[in-house]
Amino acid sequence: MVDRVFTNCEVRPLSGDDPASAVAVTNGTVTAVGDPDKLSTAGAETVDCQGGILLPGFVDAHTHLDMVGRRAVEADLAGADGPDDCIGRLLAADDGEGWVLGFGYDESDWDGDLLQAATLDRVSTERPVVAAREDIHTVSVNHAALDALDLPDDSVRTEDGAPTGVLVEEAAEAVFDAIVPDYTQTREYLLAAQEVALSRGITAIHDMVRQSHAPRVYRDLDTEDALSLRVRLNYWVDHLDAIRELGLVTNHGSDRVRTGAIKTYIDGSLGAETARLRDPYADSDSVGEWRTDPEALRELVSAVDDAGLQFAAHAIGDAAIDALLSAVESVDAADERHRVEHAEVLTGDLVERLAASSLVVSAQPNFHRWAASGGLYDERLGERRSLTNRFRDLVDAGAQLAFGSDCMPLSPLYGVQQAVTAPEPGQRLTVDEALRAYTSEAAYAGFDEDRMGTVTPGAAADFAVLSASPWDVPADDISDIPVSLTVSDGDIVFEFGQ
Numbered sequence: 001m002v003d004r005v006f007t008n009c010e011v012r013p014l015s016g017d018d019p020a021s022a023v024a025v026t027n028g029t030v031t032a033v034g035d036p037d038k039l040s041t042a043g044a045e046t047v048d049c050q051g052g053i054l055l056p057g058f059v060d061a062h063t064h065l066d067m068v069g070r071r072a073v074e075a076d077l078a079g080a081d082g083p084d085d086c087i088g089r090l091l092a093a094d095d096g097e098g099w100v101l102g103f104g105y106d107e108s109d110w111d112g113d114l115l116q117a118a119t120l121d122r123v124s125t126e127r128p129v130v131a132a133r134e135d136i137h138t139v140s141v142n143h144a145a146l147d148a149l150d151l152p153d154d155s156v157r158t159e160d161g162a163p164t165g166v167l168v169e170e171a172a173e174a175v176f177d178a179i180v181p182d183y184t185q186t187r188e189y190l191l192a193a194q195e196v197a198l199s200r201g202i203t204a205i206h207d208m209v210r211q212s213h214a215p216r217v218y219r220d221l222d223t224e225d226a227l228s229l230r231v232r233l234n235y236w237v238d239h240l241d242a243i244r245e246l247g248l249v250t251n252h253g254s255d256r257v258r259t260g261a262i263k264t265y266i267d268g269s270l271g272a273e274t275a276r277l278r279d280p281y282a283d284s285d286s287v288g289e290w291r292t293d294p295e296a297l298r299e300l301v302s303a304v305d306d307a308g309l310q311f312a313a314h315a316i317g318d319a320a321i322d323a324l325l326s327a328v329e330s331v332d333a334a335d336e337r338h339r340v341e342h343a344e345v346l347t348g349d350l351v352e353r354l355a356a357s358s359l360v361v362s363a364q365p366n367f368h369r370w371a372a373s374g375g376l377y378d379e380r381l382g383e384r385r386s387l388t389n390r391f392r393d394l395v396d397a398g399a400q401l402a403f404g405s406d407c408m409p410l411s412p413l414y415g416v417q418q419a420v421t422a423p424e425p426g427q428r429l430t431v432d433e434a435l436r437a438y439t440s441e442a443a444y445a446g447f448d449e450d451r452m453g454t455v456t457p458g459a460a461a462d463f464a465v466l467s468a469s470p471w472d473v474p475a476d477d478i479s480d481i482p483v484s485l486t487v488s489d490g491d492i493v494f495e496f497g498q
């Protein structure tokens with residue numbers, strides 16, 4: 001018997017099937033898609049979708065959900081227009097005890113002066129106050145925090161012999177070590193972030209975890225029936241031994257929480273000029289750095305593959321992507337769906353090699369925003385900026401392309417808009433292709449294509465209902481379309497305005 005029928009909507013199954021106007025759901029699973037008059041739904045509860053567009057729930061293949069939660073719970077300093085605005089936001093978010101935390105300020109939004117200790121003393125002179133810059137490599141703290149942190153003198157920036165409160169590199173890392181959230185705090189962050197994710201139509205995530213309480217929190221929430229998202233845990237490589245000892249392999253777990261991949265970095269970032277390139281950066285002699293060199297990488301891929309685990313490698317520069325391809329080509333890895341995260345700089349033969357390999361390209365359409373003339377890619381790469389994030393080429397060559405947000409920002413519709421309006425016109429995807437990369441293809445990256453990512457009989461009843469059609473609105477307005485309903489296992493888990 002059908003439990004629930006979703007009507008008054010345009011169903012876009014994203015499976016290759018035609019649009020329909022209703023979906024029937026039984027026990028959390030889609031049982032029929034079609035014309036409401038032809039579905040036998042006697043006794044079923046009706047959910048009126050108010051003329052919205054019903055899509056499969058978004059699968060975000062690359063998240064750091066604790067970061068989203070941190071900004072939701074603590075002061076969010078993104079978009080602050082000056083130090084006074086930051087102080088106001090820090091005071092408003094202060095719960096009266098412990099450290100006062102704020103994240104995401106960008107001094108280029110005002111006159112360019114970093115926040116200093118004397119300014120942050122206005123929030124508190126007794127309790128430590130931290131305001132992290134957007135890139136998290138620079139952190140500003142007040143005098144109470146300087147006292148509490150007890151940092152080595154040479155790591156603290158000074159002016160006329162006095163510390164400014166601006167901390168970089170190791171000193172900034174020491175701040176993050178000092179504010180690592182405990183179990184209770186992590187739980188608060190993840191619950192807040194779950195609300196954000198559901199409000200954006202996301203029903204499943206591939207979350208990157210490293211030495212945190214997040215895995216335990218997700219499993220506890222699952223046990224308590226408090227987890228509306230489906231979560232794949234991609235563990236940092238320093239968990240590899242523990243995972244092997246416990247006998248965990250990829251896809252072990254429950255309906256809600258599963259073991260995903262083992263993740264590591266091959267290189268750094270373009271912003272910091274640490275992404276590893278074949279040819280030097282446009283604005284220096286450097287070719288970047290290895291975080292894992294090619295030989296260590298080959299050993300690691302083979303160890304992870306032998307353990308029955310998926311491997312996910314952060315590789316941004318063309319040399320790093322090349323090294324990953326060579327390592328994966330050297331093991332017989334067809335079943336494991338190993339992944340390359342980011343894969344931004346795709347010069348030469350890399351697109352063809354990616355298409356020929358079993359690697360899934362887990363990319364971030366959000367990063368197109370750096371590709372404009374005069375932008376970050378232009379500065380760092382010069383002409384090679386036209387060879388970044390080549391989604392059209394990847395799709396045409398037959399590569400597996402999955403999308404994720406990297407939480408910059410956590411918003412599939414923002415990513416879809418970026419993919420459809422790519423600065424390089426030859427790399428634009430259609431709305432269908434971009435949505436599929438954020439649903440069925442992201443599901444494939446997590447071995448979940450039979451379970452989610454399309455609206456078809458047998459799939460989980462996980463939906464995002466949009467209040468306008470991404471096929472009809474101007475491409476530049478796609479990210480503004482409100483999500484009106486998010487549905488997980490047939491239950492409404494987010495409703496716009498509620």
Ligand SMILES: [Zn+2]
Binds near residue numbers: 064208
């Ligand atoms: Zn990331």
